[in-house]
Each structure stands twice: as C-alpha cells, then as structure tokens.
Amino acid sequence: MTINFEALVSEVNADVVRWRRHIHANPELSFQEAKTADYIAEQLSAIPGLTLTRLTPNSVIAELTGDRSGPIYALRADIDALPIQEESDEPFRSTNPGVMHACGHDAHAAMLLGAAKVLAQCKSSLKGRVRFIFQHAEEAPPGGAQELVKLGVLDGVSMIFGLHVLPNFATGKVILKEGVFSGSSDNFDIILKGRGGHGSMPHMCIDPVTVGAEVVTAMQQIVARKLNPQHAPVLTVAVFQAGEVYNVIPDTARLAGTLRTHNAEVRERVPQLVEQTVMGIAQAHGAQAEVKWTRGYAIGNNHADACAIARRVVARERGAEELIELSEPIYGSEDFSSYQEKIPGCFLFIGSGNESIGATHGVHHPRFKLDEDALAIGVQLHVGFIRDLLIAE
Numbered sequence: 177m178t179i180n181f182e183a184l185v186s187e188v189n190a191d192v193v194r195w196r197r198h199i200h201a202n203p204e205l206s207f208q209e210a211k212t213a214d215y216i217a218e219q220l221s222a223i224p225g226l227t228l229t230r231l232t233p234n235s236v237i238a239e240l241t242g243d244r245s246g247p248i249y250a251l252r253a254d255i256d257a258l259p260i261q262e263e264s265d266e267p268f269r270s271t272n273p274g275v276m277h278a279c280g281h282d283a284h285a286a287m288l289l290g291a292a293k294v295l296a297q298c299k300s301s302l303k304g305r306v307r308f309i310f311q312h313a314e315e316a317p318p319g320g321a322q323e324l325v326k327l328g329v330l331d332g333v334s335m336i337f338g339l340h341v342l343p344n345f346a347t348g349k350v351i352l353k354e355g356v357f358s359g360s361s362d363n364f365d366i367i368l369k370g371r372g373g374h375g376s377m378p379h380m381c382i383d384p385v386t387v388g389a390e391v392v393t394a395m396q397q398i399v400a401r402k403l404n405p406q407h408a409p410v411l412t413v414a415v416f417q418a419g420e421v422y423n424v425i426p427d428t429a430r431l432a433g434t435l436r437t438h439n440a441e442v443r444e445r446v447p448q449l450v451e452q453t454v455m456g457i458a459q460a461h462g463a464q465a466e467v468k469w470t471r472g473y474a475i476g477n478n479h480a481d482a483c484a485i486a487r488r489v490v491a492r493e494r495g496a497e498e499l500i501e502l503s504e505p506i507y508g509s510e511d512f513s514s515y516q517e518k519i520p521g522c523f524l525f526i527g528s529g530n531e532s533i534g535a536t537h538g539v540h541h542p543r544f545k546l547d548e549d550a551l552a553i554g555v556q557l558h559v560g561f562i563r564d565l566l567i568a569e
Contacts, residue, residue: 196286203257206316209234242302253288254314263542280341287554317472319511336521345527353502358476359436361509375423384429409437482522489560
C-alpha cells in the first residue's frame with residue numbers, strides 16, 4: 177500500500193498549531209508540568225492505536241505497535257517552560273505570570289503529537305514499534321531525561337531522535353552536527369567566609385569581597401593557562417553576592433556559575449583546579465572557603481549511524497540543500513544527552529526564524545517567538561525517521 181505522507185502531515189497541521197498555542201498559553205516550570213502532561217495525554221488518548229504510560233505525573237509515554245514485529249525506535253519532545261515573563265505580542269501568550277515557553281518546547285510537544293497522529297494511521301504498514309517520549313524538566317538539572325532513563329523509558333529501544341526549533345536560522349533549514357554537538361553543564365557554588373567589620377577599618381577585617389574578586393580573576397587563568405587551548409571550556413562566574421550596606425564589610429561572599437565543555441577529561445579536571453585555586457587564595461588571606469559542584473547534563477554526542485539516517489530523511493523530505501552541517505559544536509547543553517549515553521541517537525535543529533513576523537529573538541529571550549511554518553517541518557521529519565526505519569514502501 178502506498179501511503180501519501182505529505183497529505184497526512186498536511187491534514188494534522190491545524191491540530192499541531194492548536195496544540196502548540198494551548199501549551200504556549202499555559203506554561204509550567206520544570207518538574208511541575210502535570211497539567212501540560214495531562215493535556216498531552218488527553219490528545220493522545222483520542223488517537224486510535226496508542227498505548228499510554230505515565231512513568232512520572234509530569235511526563236507521558238505513548239507507544240504505537242505495528243501490525244508486524246520489529247525493532248523499537250523512539251522520538252522525544254520536551255514540554256517544560258522557563259521562569260521568564262513573556263513580552264511577546266502573541267495573542268496566545270502566557271497566562272501564567274513569570275513563566276514562558278521561551279525555548280520552543282511547546283512547539284516540540286505539538287510536533288510530536290502531530291507525528292503520533294500521522295503514524296497511527298500507518299499502523300498496518302509498521303514493522304515494529306514507535307515510542308513517543310513527552311519528557312518533563314529539560315531546563316532543570318538533573319533533568320527529566322535522566323529520571324525517565326532510570327525508570328526504563330529506553331528499554332528495548334534501538335535508536336532515538338529529537339528536534340529543537342532555532343530562530344537563529346531561517347524556517348526551512350535543518351541543522352545537524354555529527355559527533356559532539358553540545359556541551360556538558362555543571363554548576364558551582366563558592367562560599368567565602370571572612371571577618372566583617374566597619375568599612376573604615378579594613379585592616380581589622382578579612383574582606384571576602386576582595387578575596388572573591390581575586391578568585392574571579394584567578395579562575396579565568398585556569399582556562400587561559402592550565403588547560404590545553406584546543407580543549408578550552410567556558411568557565412563563567414555569573415553570581416557575586418556580598419554585603420548590603422555601604423560602610424560594612426560583610427562576613428561572607430558567594431560566587432556561583434557554570435562550566436561548559438566538549439571534553440570529558442576537561443570536565444573532570446576543572447573542578448579540581450577550581451577547588452585548588454579557591455582554597456589557596458582563601459588561605460593566603462586568612463579566609464575560609466567551601467566549593468560545591470552540582471553535576472548537570474552530559475556532553476551531547478550525535479552518533480554516526482543515526483546521523484546517516486537523519487541526512488537521508490532530510491534529503492528526501494526537505495531536499496539536501498536545506499541541510500546545514502555545523503563544523504563546531506555549541507556550548508549550550510541538552511539533556512537529550514542522557515538518552516545518547518545509553519543508545520545511539522541524533523538531535524537536530526529546525527530553523528524557525530522569520531524577520532517579517534518578528535521571529536528574530538533567540539531562545540530564552542522574553543520576546544522569543546517562532547514561525548509556526550516550522551511546525552509542519554518538525555512533524556515531517558519525525559514521521560520521516562520512522563518511515564525510513566520501519567515502513568516498507
């Protein structure tokens with residue numbers, strides 16, 4: 177039987193837009209997505225042939241079993257929002273103050289819903305199973321992917337694919353980076369304990385502010401002088417908190433920030449160097465220090481076999497000229513890496529930028545918006561992966 181995939185994708189487009197707008201207007205933060213998950217489950221329940229599982233209250237797993245036996249492949253979308261006050265002019269903008277889908281996860285969920293609806297209509301031609309993963313908490317380490325993996329979401333799965341909208345590229349473009357495509361993300365907190373006192377008598381104090389200033393400068397020397405420059409990470413101090421009064425030297429100061437790297441050895445080495453640096457400077461000034469690291473997401477790694485499938489699908493569905501292959505990975509992190517630590521997988525970006533409608537702001541911006549024409553492309557690619565792997569034509 178010949179399946180008209182183009183027609184099936186076109187038929188679900190209105191639903192996909194409607195689903196995306198509902199989720200966008202009702203955003204929920206990481207680990208709090210129960211209503212979003214309930215809404216997704218409700219839409220999936222209306223699609224014949226799907227079996228639903230709720231491994232957590234704020235995620236949904238749907239499975240489609242073909243009429244013929246075969247392997248299991250997974251498609252994943254994240255569903256959480258960010259703690260950002262929306263400033264866009266969309267008529268369906270967030271109704272939840274201080275919370276916004278500023279990273280396109282509403283689009284990701286809607287695209288995967290659309291793919292589930294299309295593929296369910298191809299059940300009789302399916303040689304295996306498709307697992308649709310609507311994952312919570314991509315934005316908050318340790319991340320929802322890690323939790324779902326521990327609960328068995330990848331049991332029996334041969335390969336996984338994920339998509340992410342990106343307004344940095346024009347709608348229609350598909351972006352791929354084989355091998356390492358994203359950085360790991362680990363966060364640090366440093367507490368410096370001195371001895372406070374009057375600002376006019378610094379000699380009677382141990383000033384944690386000046387100690388902290390020296391720490392900030394010295395930490396940049398770790399990157400510049402203690403690591404191979406070919407493997408240089410990003411080490412950012414993003415928080416410096418100390419004192420509240422003009423003429424009072426505080427007792428403590430807090431520094432916090434993030435480490436991003438594409439190299440596993442550097443990821444292990446830098447925390448050791450940071451601790452040595454902080455403790456040495458604190459001791460030299462008679463202060464005390466505590467350093468705490470919070471492990472975040474692993475390095476994202478697109479497997480060669482999965483990338484080969486992705487290239488083939490993009491060429492067939494969009495045209496080879498629409499594929500952009502990056503030469504360098506990004507330093508942003510993605511908890512899709514938790515799946516790729518277990519099984520082969522490929523994570524692609526879909527251009528969603530369109531200057532004519534104001535879709536020019538990057539992800540995590542309060543005026544982020546996307547070109548909804550990108551939604552059909554996402555459905556098309558999700559369906560295309562499964563068409564390539566499980567449907568004989």
